[in-house]
Amino acid sequence: QQQVKQSPQSLIVQKGGISIINCAYENTAFDYFPWYQQFPGKGPALLIAIRPDVSEKKEGRFTISFNKSAKQFSLHIMDSQPGDSATYFCAASKLSGNTGKLIFGQGTTLQVKP
Amino acid sequence: DSGVTQTPKHLITATGQRVTLRCSPRSGDLSVYWYQQSLDQGLQFLIQYYNGEERAKGNILERFSAQQFPDLHSELNLSSLELGDSALYFCASSFRDRSQETQYFGPGTRLLVL
Numbered sequence: 165q166q167q168v169k170q171s172p173q174s175l176i177v178q179k180g181g182i183s184i185i186n187c188a189y190e191n192t193a194f195d196y197f198p199w200y201q202q203f204p205g206k207g208p209a210l211l212i213a214i215r216p217d218v219s220e221k222k223e224g225r226f227t228i229s230f231n232k233s234a235k236q237f238s239l240h241i242m243d244s245q246p247g248d249s250a251t252y253f254c255a256a257s258k259l260s261g262n263t264g265k266l267i268f269g270q271g272t273t274l275q276v277k278p
Numbered sequence: 279d280s281g282v283t284q285t286p287k288h289l290i291t292a293t294g295q296r297v298t299l300r301c302s303p304r305s306g307d308l309s310v311y312w313y314q315q316s317l318d319q320g321l322q323f324l325i326q327y328y329n330g331e332e333r334a335k336g337n338i339l340e341r342f343s344a345q346q347f348p349d350l351h352s353e354l355n356l357s358s359l360e361l362g363d364s365a366l367y368f369c370a371s372s373f374r375d376r377s378q379e380t381q382y383f384g385p386g387t388r389l390l391v392l
Contacts, residue, residue, distance in 0.1 A: 196378060196379065198378070200383075205385075206385060206386075207280065207282075207368050207370075207383030207384050207385050207386050208321070208368070208383045209280065209382075209383065210380050210381065210382075213378050213380075215377060215378070253321060257379070259374075259378070259379055262333060262334075263326055263333050263334035264309070264311075264326075264372055264374065264379040264381065265311065265323045265326055265334050265336060266311075266313075266321075266323060266381065267323065268320055268321040268322070268323075269320075270320045271320060271321070
C-alpha cells in the first residue's frame with residue numbers, strides 16, 4: 165500500500181520557469197510533510213517542510229502548498245535554475261508519535277534546461 | 279556535508295553472504311534511521327533506534343538486523359544476501375524541535391550482490 169503518491173515521475177522545465185511536483189497522502193494521522201532533494205551520488209537533504217496548520221510555506225524560491233481537506237501538497241520551484249536539477253521526494257510523518265519515520269513518495273526527477 | 283558518516287561507501291559481495299553497514303550520527307543526535315533505496319521500491323524506512331533502543335520498525339526483512347551502540351553509532355547487518363538486496367542503504371540522524379524534525383542523511387552505502 166503506497167501511502168504517499170507523487171507525480172510526475174519526471175519533469176523537464178526551461179530555466180526561469182516554474183516546476184510543480186504534487187503529492188497525495190492517505191493517512192490523516194500524518195502531521196509533518198517535508199520535501200527532500202537528492203543529487204546523484206548523494207543522500208537526500210531536507211529542502212522545506214510544512215505542518216498541516218498552515219496552507220502555504222515559502223523559503224526563497226521554494227514554496228509548499230498544502231490542502232488538508234484534499235490530503236494533497238505540492239512543491240513549487242520558482243525561477244527554476246539548472247542547479248535545481250535533482251530528484252525530489254515528498255514525504256510524510258507523524259511527529260506527534262514517538263517516531264519520525266518518513267514515508268516517501270516515489271520521487272520526481274527534475275531537469276532544468278538552460 | 280550532513281555530518282553523518284557511513285562506511286563502506288561501496289560493497290560488492292555474493293549471494294548467501296553477510297555484510298555489516300556502519301553509520302555514525304551527527305554529534306548530539308540520539309536517533310538513527312535506516313532506509314533502503316532501490317529503483318523499484320524507492321526510499322523505504324527500515325528501522326529506527328533512539329539512544330540505543332529500537333523505536334520503530336518498517337518493512338525490514340527478518341534476515342536484516344540493526345543495533346545502536348552506547349557511543350550512538352549504528353550498524354545494519356544483512357545476512358543470507360539475495361540479488362534483490364542490491365540497493366543503496368542510507369542512515370539518517372535527526373534533530374527535533376518544536377515544529378519539525380530534520381533528518382540528516384549520510385552519503386549511503388551502495389550494496390551490490392552478485
